[in-house]
Amino acid sequence: MEKRHLGRTGLQVSRLGLGTMTWGRDTDEQEAAEQLKEFVDAGGNLVDTADVYADGGAEYLISRLTDSLVPRSELVIATKAGSVPESARRFDGSRGHLLAALDASLRRLGTDYVDLWQVHSFDPVTPVEETLSALDIAVSSGRARYVGVCDFSGWQLAKSAAWQHAHHGRVPLAGAQLEYSLLQRGIEREALPAALDAGVGVLAGSPLGRGVLTGKYRHGVPQDSRGASPYLSGFVQPYLGERSRRIVDALATAADGLASTPLAVALAWVRDRPGVASALVGARTVAQLQSALSVEALTLPDEIRGALDDISSPVHHYPDQGWTEL
Numbered sequence: 001m002e003k004r005h006l007g008r009t010g011l012q013v014s015r016l017g018l019g020t021m022t023w024g025r026d027t028d029e030q031e032a033a034e035q036l037k038e039f040v041d042a043g044g045n046l047v048d049t050a051d052v053y054a055d056g057g058a059e060y061l062i063s064r065l066t067d068s069l070v071p072r073s074e075l076v077i078a079t080k081a082g083s084v085p086e087s088a089r090r091f092d093g094s095r096g097h098l099l100a101a102l103d104a105s106l107r108r109l110g111t112d113y114v115d116l117w118q119v120h121s122f123d124p125v126t127p128v129e130e131t132l133s134a135l136d137i138a139v140s141s142g143r144a145r146y147v148g149v150c151d152f153s154g155w156q157l158a159k160s161a162a163w164q165h166a167h168h169g170r171v172p173l174a175g176a177q178l179e180y181s182l183l184q185r186g187i188e189r190e191a192l193p194a195a196l197d198a199g200v201g202v203l204a205g206s207p208l209g210r211g212v213l214t215g216k217y218r219h220g221v222p223q224d225s226r227g228a229s230p231y232l233s234g235f236v237q238p239y240l241g242e243r244s245r246r247i248v249d250a251l252a253t254a255a256d257g258l259a260s261t262p263l264a265v266a267l268a269w270v271r272d273r274p275g276v277a278s279a280l281v282g283a284r285t286v287a288q289l290q291s292a293l294s295v296e297a298l299t300l301p302d303e304i305r306g307a308l309d310d311i312s313s314p315v316h317h318y319p320d321q322g323w324t325e326l
Contacts, residue, residue: 001043001296004277007201009174011115011146013076015271016292017046017203019282024057026229027284032061033069034286040070042293048280050080050120051105063110078116079105080150082123093123093131102143117144118177121151128160139171148175154190161198175201175277181270182247182312183209183239189320192275201277204270212239213266215252250311254304264295269308271295
């Protein structure tokens with residue numbers, strides 16, 4: 001699998017990454033082991049997790065698999081901190097919380113360092129300078145090699161990247177994990193231009209539109225799908241509307257014309273968008289992961305890419321970059 005540099009850093013990541021949001025909850029250890037082996041055998045190295053996935057269970061699972069299945073040195077392990085299970089406060093970006101969460105992640109992962117440590121989301125009640133100072137400490141202490149952010153808006157990402165660049169001794173942001181797919185192109189308004197300008201590599205989350213772009217929901221919600229899961233049905237539901245149906249239908253037509261699948265075409269589209277270092281794929285089964293990994297051989301013709309661009313194009317309102325409507 002082709003490797004790409006993450007932003008303006010020397011860190012190379014596979015252009016498809018393995019997501020682990022369901023590991024330890026919907027994905028058991030045997031299934032996870034088979035997925036990880038398949039992924040590494042295909043040349044993948046980026047494994048993305050978070051301290052809140054299965055309440056830490058995903059990190060524990062990765063630890064067991066790196067002990068027994070895949071050498072730690074072959075993986076780029078990325079984890080996140082900052083999400084908290086509190087009704088009054090969903091995110092805690094304070095330095096104390098973040099560093100304590102990192103230490104807990106390292107214990108669960110059974111490693112001295114993570115390759116990429118990410119702030120899970122922007123905390124509006126903590127000064128961003130304090131949040132970013134935790135990233136500096138993580139790198140200077142050797143607990144993280146590179147750092148990044150997740151789900152930051154354009155101005156939040158631009159401010160954070162500029163702050164890190166403007167002060168000597170601070171660690172530049174390497175990556176920004178943002179949801180990006182044919183069904184969700186909102187980052188093109190401000191966040192993606194900010195990332196490109198700052199030299200921050202984009203890790204595209206949910207590149208298959210939370211599973212909807214596979215086409216599996218065209219005729220209802222399969223009982224064995226995430227859309228039927230008590231944990232993840234709310235995650236899928238927003239993408240089951242009429243606009244999504246039109247895009248999925250066009251995607252299916254394109255796939256038929258290429259003798260491919262909607263999954264492969266959708267994944268190839270986002271993987272090769274400007275600024276994207278890696279597209280993160282979370283699979284329920286090894287067969288699903290194999291389907292995703294097969295996209296390595298696919299490059300979309302310009303005509304197909306252009307048609308998909310047109311039907312999924314987001315509306316840009318003033319003062320978005322390139323706005324088309326007031």
